[in-house]
Amino acid sequence: MKIRAAVLERFGEPLVVQEVELADPGPNEVLVRLLACGVCHTDMYTSSGVDPSGYAPTVLGHEGAGVVERCGEGVSLVGEGDHVVTLFSPQCGECVHCRSPLTNLCLAIREQQNQGYLPDGTTRLAKDGEPLRHFMGTSTFAEYTVMPEIALARVDREAPLDRACLFACGLSTGLGAAIKTAQVREGSTCVVFGAGLVGLGAVAGARLQGAERIMCVDLARERLELARGQGATDLLEGGPHIVEQILEMTGGFGADYTFEATGSVGVMRQAVEAARMGWGLCTVCGVAARGETLDVVPRLLITGRRVCGSSFGGLKGRDDVPALVDRYMAGDIDVDPFISHRLSLDDVNRAFELMEAQDGIRSVLEL
Numbered sequence: 347m348k349i350r351a352a353v354l355e356r357f358g359e360p361l362v363v364q365e366v367e368l369a370d371p372g373p374n375e376v377l378v379r380l381l382a383c384g385v386c387h388t389d390m391y392t393s394s395g396v397d398p399s400g401y402a403p404t405v406l407g408h409e410g411a412g413v414v415e416r417c418g419e420g421v422s423l424v425g426e427g428d429h430v431v432t433l434f435s436p437q438c439g440e441c442v443h444c445r446s447p448l449t450n451l452c453l454a455i456r457e458q459q460n461q462g463y464l465p466d467g468t469t470r471l472a473k474d475g476e477p478l479r480h481f482m483g484t485s486t487f488a489e490y491t492v493m494p495e496i497a498l499a500r501v502d503r504e505a506p507l508d509r510a511c512l513f514a515c516g517l518s519t520g521l522g523a524a525i526k527t528a529q530v531r532e533g534s535t536c537v538v539f540g541a542g543l544v545g546l547g548a549v550a551g552a553r554l555q556g557a558e559r560i561m562c563v564d565l566a567r568e569r570l571e572l573a574r575g576q577g578a579t580d581l582l583e584g585g586p587h588i589v590e591q592i593l594e595m596t597g598g599f600g601a602d603y604t605f606e607a608t609g610s611v612g613v614m615r616q617a618v619e620a621a622r623m624g625w626g627l628c629t630v631c632g633v634a635a636r637g638e639t640l641d642v643v644p645r646l647l648i649t650g651r652r653v654c655g656s657s658f659g660g661l662k663g664r665d666d667v668p669a670l671v672d673r674y675m676a677g678d679i680d681v682d683p684f685i686s687h688r689l690s691l692d693d694v695n696r697a698f699e700l701m702e703a704q705d706g707i708r709s710v711l712e713l
């Protein structure tokens with residue numbers, strides 16, 4: 347079928363919104379009619395050409411939500427008419443990682459997905475007969491996509507899809523970091539570095555876990571105000587002084603849990619240093635530039651601080667994303683303040699400009 351999609355033709359150039367061909371879903375694949383898609387830094391990062399693992403031409407986009415239009419042979423996990431959120435982090439349910447409660451890093455389709463192919467090593471997308479790759483296995487800057495069934499989370503049909511799409515990446519990453527990776531305990535003190543969608547999600551997650559004190563650190567005043575709306579109790583301006591300030595505010599000890607959601611290795615270091623001796627846990631969510639390393643004084647670890655990373659908030663997508671959407675529907679998570687702009691697919695490059703200018707938290711494309 348012919349669909350409209352935003353294609354990254356060449357790195358560093360604007361995306362080209364155009365008609366492309368989308369083939370029928372193969373075995374265990376699903377055709378999804380997309381209704382909404384958030385625009386995330388990873389899309390812009392790949393588009394810029396800075397990411398050495400990027401590929402082109404490809405249809406970008408990975409924060410999608412839509413409705414199952416048609417199922418390929420053997421599909422059993424979703425059915426026609428189901429509302430779904432796309433998962434760049436799939437859950438096959440069978441691999442050694444899916445069977446372990448300790449990780450969400452499903453191994454089933456990793457290699458092909460990393461290269462922009464569906465699990466059988468081919469693509470369903472093409473332009474003038476030339477294959478286009480599937481970005482992150484999702485390619486959701488489009489009217490339709492074909493995806494493996496293990497990469498779709500079936501969510502409540504009542505949930506508005508223009509909100510549900512945010513659970514496909516940034517928001518779930520932050521929520522999961524607090525709820526699942528760190529498992530913040532009731533009554534604890536948390537510090538979240540960065541008040542983008544990931545950091546704001548971590549603030550909300552810490553609140554849902556019953557944290558007593560939630561400090562949020564950012565450079566932008568407006569973003570800190572949004573953090574207050576998600577449950578932050580203390581708003582702090584970041585900078586070289588921040589570790590000292592946090593230690594002072596916590597009786598000289600530091601926080602029970604710290605979260606890094608900036609992508610800066612300097613801030614990651616601050617997040618480790620702001621964690622409490624004895625049991626402080628620092629959870630790193632940000633993606634650092636290639637080749638950068640995190641500098642930590644080992645004594646901080648000997649004296650009981652721990653550091654861990656969190657990919658997609660440690661969430662097993664098909665199980666945990668629907669549960670988070672249910673919490674949103676129950677009124678536990680306030681999603682609307684994260685949506686700053688609503689744009690059409692044709693305006694996708696505008697969404698990148700807004701992101702570069704740090705104008706708002708998320709632009710959502712209405713497809």
Ligand SMILES: NC(=O)c1ccc[n+]([C@@H]2O[C@H](COP(=O)([O-])OP(=O)(O)OC[C@H]3O[C@@H](n4cnc5c(N)ncnc54)[C@H](O)[C@@H]3O)[C@@H](O)[C@H]2O)c1
Nearest residue numbers: 519540541542543544564584607608609631632633657658
């Ligand atoms: N782990 C994952 O699975 C996953 C998923 C999505 C995004 N990410 C990564 O998480 C990070 C955050 O994503 P986002 O969408 O929220 O980004 P964002 O750019 O919207 O937010 C980052 C925030 O950090 C703030 N910041 C920058 N320098 C700071 C400093 N020195 N002190 C305090 N705050 C500072 C910025 O002002 C900004 O508000 C990125 O690195 C992104 O690539 C990771």
Ligand SMILES: [Zn+2]
Nearest residue numbers: 386388515516
């Ligand atoms: Zn993303």
Ligand SMILES: [Zn+2]
Nearest residue numbers: 438441444452
């Ligand atoms: Zn798996």
